[in-house]
Amino acid sequence: MDEMTVRGRWIRVAATLLCGVLLLGGTLFGVDDDFPFGPFRMYATGPDPNGDAKDTRVEGTDEQGRTVQITEGNSGIRRAEIEGQEGAYVAAPSRLSEVAAAYQEHSPGAAPLKSVRIVVRWVGIKHARPTGTSRDEVIAEWRRP
Structure with missing residues (x-):
């Protein structure tokens, strides 16, 4: 059983699309609490190089x-x-x-x-x-x- 069934391919394509939509939506409209589908700003920003x-x-x-x-x-x-x-x-x-x-x-x-x-x-x-x-x-x- 080396080949994937047509149903299996469609399930993988649907799961990939769903994750893509969640990532895109989270990136555009999400907050830290939505991680891993939202931005985790702690790692996305840096401190002011001249700030205390x-x-x-x-x-x-x-x-x-x-x-x-x-x-x-x-x-x-x-x-x-x-x-x-x-x-x-x-x-x-x-x-x-x-x-x-x-x-x-x-x-x-x-x-x-x-x-x-x-x-x-x-x-x-x-x-x-x-x-x-x-x-x-x-x-x-x-x-x-």
Whole structure:
């Protein structure tokens, strides 16, 4: 049985046409959620070669005034989770109290945090190369009452 039947050929042609129509429609009218039949813009665009690069971090201040980097290891919260909900934290900084609670739960011997903040470091970029300059911006902060 080395030859394909006529019915088999028609099924392959129809499947190919259907995929082609879905790809074309997704390319013209789709959004990232339509992947693989829509564009996946993350890989289709590039950053501004002269725009600042964003580096987000979460840090807290303990009762002794020391700055503590909040990491997945000491809080159980991944940085990507914070970045994904950045807008919600900016709108309601009190949500950062949950980060302080997670830190305390995962770091029982550590001093309690009196504040938690999300800090964005904007790294200067010129002609797609770091300039060596940066500036920090606190975009959300919670303080224990």
